[in-house]
Structures are given as C-alpha cells and as structure tokens.
Amino acid sequence: MVTEYILGLPVDVITLDSIMEELPERLAQDEKTIYMSINPQIALHAHNYPKIVQLAEEASHRIPDGIGIVKASQRQGGNITERVTGIDLMLSLLDYANEQQESIFLYGAKPEVSEKLVEVITTDYPNIHLAGVIDGYTDMSDAQICDKINEVKPTFVFVALGFPRQEQWLAANYKKCDAKVFQDVGGSFDVISG
Ligand code: UDP
16 A cells, blocks of 8 residues: 655555455454544644554554545645545445444444434444444543443444544554444534434
C-alpha cells in the first residue's frame, strides 16, 4: 500500500473497491484492522493531539475521506484520486457483515439515535449478528466498554463519537479490545438511522 503525507498525516492511496477486496483475506489472517478516516478537519487539527497522530501512524488504513484530501494529494503530485467517505465504507462493511453473517458492535451517538440505528440494522441487515450497542453518552468507563466488547468478540466495532473523541478512544483502547476491525465513523450513525 502506498502512503502519502498530507499536512504531516499519513493517508493511504486506496479506494473503496481495494479495501473491500482485501478484507476477507485480512479477516482470515486475523490481522487487526483500523480504518481511520483522514478528513480535512483531522488533517488541520491532529497536530494538537499527539495520540491521534500516533493512531494515524499505527492504523492499518488511513482513508482519504473528503475531496479536500484528494485535492491536496493532487496539488502535491500525489496519486489519491478517489475519496472514500466514512459512511460509504461503513455501509459496505455492513453489506459484507450481512452477507457473511458477521457480528458488529456499535459504540456512539445519542441514545435515541442508537436505538433507531438498531431498528434499521435489524430490519435492513437481517443476517448481521448485533453483538452489542453502547451510546456515546454512557457513564461507562473505557475499561467497562472494552469488557463488553471482549465478552462478545465482535468482528466489527464502529465508533461514532465525533472528532477528536472517537480517535482518542480508538488510540487508547483498540489494542485492549478483542475485535478484528475498527472504524471511526463520525456522524454516520445519525445518517443511517435516518
Ligand atoms: N457523539 C457522541 N458522544 C459525544 C460527542 C459526539 O456519541 O460525546 C456523537 C454524536 O451524537 C454524533 C457523532 O458523535 O452521532 C458525531 O458527532 P459530530 O457530528 O459532532 O462529529 P463530526 O461528525 O463532526 O466529527
């Protein structure tokens, strides 16, 4: 995978198709996958958060999320030609999880959004095993949330806490949580729940 640096942050030259093509093999090999969206907001502000910069360095995939990232790449003679939005990736991962009867864990968003999302996923993705749901305003500690994840060992964990909370949470917790794939999804729970 080719990596470019935009405002000091790594971004990978990848497309939604290439991500989805390699996913089955990554899952089979039990490699931990972190899909971290790099959007212009993060590129501009991440330098204020050293742990988020470190997460970007460690993440398996730094997703070019936004036309601003594509343009920045092109301005510096790079090869990022396609934006991959967090929501498009999440929807593709949900389709995959539904086809393969994989389990997912949802963490984030307001309680009412989280409840509505559960209804939508149960209806639209009947083969997904919904292993756990925690809203983003819970009193639970990070350790308690990781315990919940570790009880069910989901394939996918979607984290919707907005920037910078979701990146900070991932940076502090992904190594402790027994799941295969993590994605920070910003406001996607709100969009998918309608
Ligand atoms: N959110 C959350 N807990 C928080 C702050 C935000 O669960 O403490 C959720 C919020 O309800 C929304 C998502 O994070 O579902 C994205 O929030 P926002 O739109 O502010 O972030 P952005 O998409 O701009 O990064």
